Amino acid sequence: MNTYFITETEQRRRKRAVLVMTVLSVLIVLSVIISMNTGFIRLAPLDVFKTLIGSGTAKQELILFDFRLPRIVISILIGAGFAVSGCIIQGLSRNPLSDPGLLGINAGAGLAVILFISFYPTTEKGSIFLMPFLALIGASFTALLIFVLSYKRHRGLLPTRMILVGIAVAAGISAAMQLLILRLTPEKYQFFAIWMAGSIWGTNWKYVVALLPWLIVIFPIVQYKAKALNALNLGDQLAVGLGAQVNKERALLLAAAVGLAGSCVAVGGGIGFVGLIAPHLARRLVGPQHQVLLPASAFVGALLVIVADTLARWAFQPNEIPTGIVVAVIGAPYFLYLLSRSK
Structure with a gap:
């Protein structure tokens, strides 16, 4: 009877997860279609379709393939990267209010990038591919500092202390x-x-x-470690009881989170709140199991950033506002809501 009940519950969860992923995929596709039609020079849906199949004018091809589509793809990649990074950090810290920006990891990556552009011109040919590596170095150093200052020998990683240390480190950076x-x-x-x-x-x-290889390499590794992340989310003692190598798994997952956040910061700048909001919304939709929570977070993050970027280009035409401001307008009230609900 109990086995049947567990099996039935698991089947319902899987069906719900598939439904959520399907709906999110459809919303992302619709957002991409709307984004391709949005801009200072408007392209009608029929013109977009003709351009995609190679029947558009030279001007339409320039607008769509050289300007809008690369930005749309980057928005999706950045949203997914920040969201998965935030999901990992929330699992490791066992705190739903944690994210790469709040912990100072984004700031560390940003400092490395700013140091680079301060001493070298950003128009150099190799700078585009070098910046993600520099961002990774800055983010890694910051994460290591936060980890050392937040870790107690007999108590492990303290979530509250981790957040406070991250805020202090971010302020210094x-x-x-x-x-x-x-x-x-x-x-x-x-x-x-x-x-x-x-x-x-x-x-x-x-x-x-420059950005895609980082996500292609790190996403499968993180998904493969979803069960380990589930165990770590229960606490060190229970994770050890379940057979997890706590220190090794934590170091690997933290490195993955840092790699995702650093590479996304290098290309997308200081976009905040995505790593906080997307995992939290995904958790409400599909539950806490990271096998489905990680991909759901990626989908939610991608949808959030592409919608924010489209609004940023549309709201004040012919001018546009930074995407991070739109995300902050959405994220700040939601963050206050989470704080009011947290114990």
Whole structure:
């Protein structure tokens, strides 16, 4: 009887997960279609279709293939990367209010990028592919510092302490960034300001090529470690009882979260709240099991960023606002709501 009940419950969860993934996929496709038609130069749906099949004009092909589609793809990749990174960190810290931005990992990646653009021109050919590596170094150093300061020998990783340390480290890094502004040229300062606001500044296929390999490599590893993340989410003692190698699994998953956040920051700038909101919404939709929570978080994050980017390009035409501002407008009230509901 109990076995039958568990099996029936599991089947319902799987059906719900499949339904949620299907609905999210449809919403993402619809958002992509709307985004392709949105911009200062409007393309009618029929013109978009003709351009996609190769029957558009040279101007339409330039707008769609050289400007809008790369940005749409980057929005999807950044949203998925930030969301999965946030999901991992929330599982490791056992705190639904954790995310890469709140813990200072995004700031660490950003500091490395700002150091790079301060001393080298961002238009150099190799800079596009070098920046994700530099962001990873900055994010890794920050994550290591937060981990060391938050870890107690006999108590393990303390979630509350981890958040407080992350906020303090992020504040220190932000101060260092402000100091770097003093030596920037006007052109680099403009880039810095736009980047800090969370503008998706990489709008060609080179940035897609620079970001995509990171996600292709890290996503399968994280999905493979979903059961280990479930165990770690229960606490160190229970995880050890279930046979998990706590320190090894935590280090690997934290490295994966840092890699995702760092590479996304390098291309998308300081877009916040995605790593917080997307996993939390996905958890409400599909439950806490990371086998389905991780992909659901990626779908929700991708949908959130592409909708925010479309609104950023549409709301104040012919001008546009940074995508990070739109995400913040959505995320800040939701974050306050989570704080009011947390114990």
